[in-house]
Amino acid sequence: MPETRPAASDQIPAMAEPAAPQRESIRILVIDDEEGMREGMRRVLERRGFSVRTARDGETALRLLEELPADVALVDLKMPGIDGFKVTEHITRRFAGRTVVVIVSALATVEAAVEVTQHGAFDFLVKPFTPEDLVQVANRAAQQWRLIRERERYLSELASERNMSHQMIASMHEGVIVLNIRKEPVLMNPRAEHFLGTHFRDGITLPDLFPDLEVQAAIDAVVDESKGRPETRVLQLALGDAEAGGAAAPAVTGAWEGMLSVSVSPLMLDGERGGAIVILTDVTESWKAEQDKNRFVSMVAHELKSPLSAIINYINVILTGMFDDNPAKVREMLERCKVRGEALLDLVRDLLYINSREVGKVERSIEDLDLKAAISSQLEFFKVQTEKRRIVAALDAPLERYPVRADRGDMDRIFMNLISNGIKYNRDRGSLTVRIADAGEAWEITVRDTGIGLSEAELSRIFHEFYRVKSPKTSGIAGTGLGLATVKRVLGEYNGRITVHSKPDAGSAFTVIFPKG
Amino acid sequence: MARILIVDDDTDLIEGQKAFLEKSGYVIETALSVEEGIEKARAKAPDIIIADLMMEHYDSGFVFCKKVRDLPGLGKVPIIMQTAAPRKVGFTFEAGAAPGREWMKVDEVLTKPVPLEHLLGKIEQYLSGSKHNA
Numbered sequence: 094m095p096e097t098r099p100a101a102s103d104q105i106p107a108m109a110e111p112a113a114p115q116r117e118s119i120r121i122l123v124i125d126d127e128e129g130m131r132e133g134m135r136r137v138l139e140r141r142g143f144s145v146r147t148a149r150d151g152e153t154a155l156r157l158l159e160e161l162p163a164d165v166a167l168v169d170l171k172m173p174g175i176d177g178f179k180v181t182e183h184i185t186r187r188f189a190g191r192t193v194v195v196i197v198s199a200l201a202t203v204e205a206a207v208e209v210t211q212h213g214a215f216d217f218l219v220k221p222f223t224p225e226d227l228v229q230v231a232n233r234a235a236q237q238w239r240l241i242r243e244r245e246r247y248l249s250e251l252a253s254e255r256n257m258s259h260q261m262i263a264s265m266h267e268g269v270i271v272l273n274i275r276k277e278p279v280l281m282n283p284r285a286e287h288f289l290g291t292h293f294r295d296g297i298t299l300p301d302l303f304p305d306l307e308v309q310a311a312i313d314a315v316v317d318e319s320k321g322r323p324e325t326r327v328l329q330l331a332l333g334d335a336e337a338g339g340a341a342a343p344a345v346t347g348a349w350e351g352m353l354s355v356s357v358s359p360l361m362l363d364g365e366r367g368g369a370i371v372i373l374t375d376v377t378e379s380w381k382a383e384q385d386k387n388r389f390v391s392m393v394a395h396e397l398k399s400p401l402s403a404i405i406n407y408i409n410v411i412l413t414g415m416f417d418d419n420p421a422k423v424r425e426m427l428e429r430c431k432v433r434g435e436a437l438l439d440l441v442r443d444l445l446y447i448n449s450r451e452v453g454k455v456e457r458s459i460e461d462l463d464l465k466a467a468i469s470s471q472l473e474f475f476k477v478q479t480e481k482r483r484i485v486a487a488l489d490a491p492l493e494r495y496p497v498r499a500d501r502g503d504m505d506r507i508f509m510n511l512i513s514n515g516i517k518y519n520r521d522r523g524s525l526t527v528r529i530a531d532a533g534e535a536w537e538i539t540v541r542d543t544g545i546g547l548s549e550a551e552l553s554r555i556f557h558e559f560y561r562v563k564s565p566k567t568s569g570i571a572g573t574g575l576g577l578a579t580v581k582r583v584l585g586e587y588n589g590r591i592t593v594h595s596k597p598d599a600g601s602a603f604t605v606i607f608p609k610g
Numbered sequence: 611m612a613r614i615l616i617v618d619d620d621t622d623l624i625e626g627q628k629a630f631l632e633k634s635g636y637v638i639e640t641a642l643s644v645e646e647g648i649e650k651a652r653a654k655a656p657d658i659i660i661a662d663l664m665m666e667h668y669d670s671g672f673v674f675c676k677k678v679r680d681l682p683g684l685g686k687v688p689i690i691m692q693t694a695a696p697r698k699v700g701f702t703f704e705a706g707a708a709p710g711r712e713w714m715k716v717d718e719v720l721t722k723p724v725p726l727e728h729l730l731g732k733i734e735q736y737l738s739g740s741k742h743n744a
Contacts, residue, residue, distance in 0.1 A: 395664065398694035402723035403622035409726045410626045415633040422629065429622050563619045563665060564643060 118144040119235040122163035124154040124180060125197070126172045134167065137224040138231055151175025155183060162191050165234040167218070170198035170209070178212050185213030190245055193238045195230055197222075268353075268373030270302065274366065276316055278302060288332070288373050290348040305330055308355055315357045315369045323366070325358040329376070351377030392559045396440060396574060400433040436571035443575040446506070450582070457500040457586075461610055464495035464536055467504045468527050471512050482521045486512075489528040495536050498610035503583050510576040511540040511603050517570050518562075518601070519544035535589070535609055541602040547595040555593060556581045580605075612737050613637045615656035617647035617674060618692075619665040623722070627660070630726050636733075644674040651678050656687065658736055660729075663693035663719075675716050688736035690729075694722040 121143045125131045131147045138145045146163070148154035151174050154166070166184055170177035181194050196209040199220040206217045215237050218230045262269050268285030270278055281293035281302075289302050303309055311326040333350025354376045360368040407426040416422045465488070472479075472486050479486045497504075508527075515525040523543035530537045545566050547555060554560045559574035561567070581591055588608055595601035614636045618624050621642065628638045639654045641647035644665060651659065659678065663671035675689050718732055 395694050398722060399620060399623075402694050403620055403626065405723040406623055406626035406726075409723070410630045413630065413633075413726065415630065426626065426629070429625065433622055 118142050119164045119231075119238065120144045120146070120161075121165045121167060121231060122154060122157060123147045123167045124149075124151065124172070124177075125167075125169040126150055127169075130169070134227060137227050141228050141231070143231060143235075151177075151180045154180055158184065158188065158192070162188055164192060164238045165231065166192050166194045167197050167231070168194055168214070170196050170205075178209070181209065181212045181214050190241055193234045193241070195234050266375075268371075270371040270373070271360065271368065272299065272312065272316065272371065273368040274316065276312060276368070279368075285371075285373055288349050288353060288375070303330075303355075308357075311355070311357045312369055312371065315359050316366070323359045325356055327354060327356045329353065329380070330355050351375055352380040389558065393444060396559055397437065400437045400440075404430045404433050404437075432571055436573065439571075440573040440575065443573045443579060447575065447579060447582070457503065459498050459500055462497050462499055462501060462504055464497055464504075464529055464538065464607070465490045465492070466494075467501075468508050468512075468529070468538070471505065471508045472527065474509070475512055475516055478516050479525065482516065482519070482523075484516060484519050484522065485524045487524070487526050489526060492529075492531075495529050496610040497536065497607055499587060499607075503587070507580050507583055507605065508538075508540075510580050511605070514576065514603075515540050515542040515544070515601075517572065518542065518567070523600070532606060535606045538605040538607065539602055540605075541600065543600040546597040546599050546601055547593070548597050552593060552595060556591070611635065611637050612657040613639065613654060614733065615639045615641065615647065615650055615654065615659045616661075617641045617644070617650075617659065617665075617671075618662040619643065620662070623662075627726075627729070631730075631733075634730055644670050644677070647674050648677050648681070651684060651687075652681055655683060658688045658690070658733055660690045660692060660733075663691055672716075688717050690718045690720060690732055690736070691716045692720045692722050692724050692729075 121138055123131055123134045123138070123145060125134070125147070126149055128149070131149070135145045135147055146157060146161075148157050150172055154168075155175075157163075158166075166180075168177045168180050168184075172180075175183075177196055177198065181196065184192050184194050194214045195216045195218055196214045197218045197220060198205065198209075209217055216230055216234055218226065222230075262280070262282050265282060265284060268288045269280070269282045270285050271280035273279050276299050278293065278297050278299065281297075286292055291297070291302060299309060299312065303312075307328055308330060311328055315323045315326055330353045331351075332353060333348055352375075354374040356372045356374070358370045358372070359366060360370050362368075407430050410416070411423055411426055416426075468490075469488060472488060475486070478484075512525070512527070519525060519542045525543075526539075526541045528539045528541070530539070545562075545564075547562065551562050555562075556577050558578040560578075561572055561574040577591075584591055584605065584607070590606050592604050592606075593601060594604070614631055616624050616627055616631075616638060617640075619642055624640045624642070628640060631638050639650050639656060641650045647659075647661065650656075659675075661671050661674055663669070665671065665674075671691050671693065675691070678684050678687065678689065717736060720729070720732070
């Protein structure tokens with residue numbers, strides 16, 4: 094095995110080179126100063142399918158080999174000029190592993206045979222020889238050449254395979270750490286170093302890499318477990334700020350922060366336990382999504398329980414019979430139960446809508462719509478409520494049409510929410526104005542009310558899910574806390590956006606930017 | 611007649627409990643926010659306080675309780691917290707344990723909807739000062 098390996102990029106073309114001697118004839122160079130001998134050998138060998146060139150002396154031979162290497166060289170030992178030994182030496186040095194040398198000589202002594210092999214020759218053919226002798230030696234040399242080529246090919250494949258697995262491990266998106274049977278780290282790829290904020294060095298220990306006792310326990314279990322084939326263990330490891338209780342994390346500057354999935358698998362070597370492979374995967378994103386989802390579910394539970402608590406509480410009060418003599422009071426409580434029950438229904442409806450959007454169950458059907466028509470119909474829908482509270486509703490849209498491409502349900506949801514808010518949070522005898530303006534690439538729709546308005550702190554949270562402005566002024570107003578969050582989300586799907594300007598006790602103006610259709 | 615302050619941002623919950631507790635013979639004060647609750651606590655010196663946990667913020671109730679206990683004369687007023695929050699909403703609390711109670715300044719945490727009889731029982735228990743014997 095070569096000490097230094099060429100880089101894989103050098104190896105891969107070598108692997109691809111066609112090295113199938115069986116399919117092409119073996120190239121033989123015959124070097125002999127006697128013409129009769131040269132030509133006789135050529136005839137015999139060509140008849141057996143070899144491809145033969147000849148040279149009359151050492152110089153010619155070396156020149157020919159420079160032009161085109163031979164697989165086998167039959168070298169006459171006794172030649173004028175450069176003798177057979179020198180030629181052999183030169184060939185084995187210059188074309189090592191590529192040309193197999195066979196010495197042809199009349200000096201059939203053991204000493205001579207030993208000497209030529211010491212010079213790098215593979216075999217020895219004694220003069221005089223029969224054509225069969227020649228063919229036999231040539232075949233043997235050809236076989237040797239094939240063996241050498243195959244071995245070379247195998248070695249280079251092996252080298253490039255090792256190189257490749259090394260590079261593969263180094264390029265992996267996952268962190269990889271290999272531990273030996275004594276649980277000492279023996280390999281660590283750059284990604285693992287990045288995650289753990291440690292560079293691999295000799296003598297590094299497992300606790301250096303994983304101070305976390307749970308990880309150590311998992312590794313112990315995989316490496317030490319005595320019975321049967323140990324199973325892969327997977328656990329999660331929080332690093333940096335993601336760590337629960339944060340303060341416990343080592344304050345390493347620039348250290349990686351997030352949630353890792355740590356998978357510890359047994360490393361089996363020839364069926365024996367040989368250590369462990371630890372794979373580190375960055376699962377921060379999905380972990381965060383899961384956290385968000387859990388928080389959302391908790392919020393939903395709370396938001397469902399609040400109105401139900403109020404309703405059940407009213408019913409319990411009624412059931413005590415304390416107010417049997419006061420039907421007006423009972424009726425008042427029942428009215429509130431109805432309002433809260435309906436709000437609960439709205440909440441469930443909004444939740445289902447959000448869920449269906451998330452899982453993509455609802456196919457949007459995009460069509461050419463007119464903003465003016467969509468908004469007018471919503472204003473019409475809320476007419477009873479505006480009239481009841483003497484709120485003056487107006488639509489300021491001078492153009493005939495305001496074309497957009499959108500799903501009708503989405504349009505209705507956006508403006509239903511904004512107009513409904515503009516009424517709910519308005520004052521009696523206030524005004525609600527919807528204005529559509531041209532903003533170049535998009536339409537700008539402003540829904541302006543004259544209601545209670547929003548404080549700075551409220552403005553910052555108004556688009557958050559389940560956020561509701563809670564103050565004595567809003568305490569009787571039913572809402573799901575999902576309306577504006579939904580509006581913002583839906584607008585995002587159209588590359589639209591929503592902003593708000595507001596002043597406490599003066600009113601709010603929500604501005605929607607929606608791309609023109 | 612004992613005076614009860616109910617602090618909750620849900621008007622309906624307040625209305626229901628107020629109606630019930632008034633019929634049961636108490637004087638009821640109500641507040642819809644932490645701020646209003648502090649004002650009422652200071653002005654009306656209630657004998658017992660029932661407070662919601664999640665109002666403006668998820669922990670408004672704790673803030674409220676701490677502030678109330680710092681008011682002169684209210685350091686020992688019994689406070690019953692009622693909440694619809696599931697037990698794990700990004701924070702955990704253990705009202706049963708002494709350190710938790712000390713930190714939260716709350717005597718009791720009840721889960722909404724609190725059955726009326728149960729609520730009444732707790733109120734009577736704390737007002738009679740028998741909680742230490744209970």
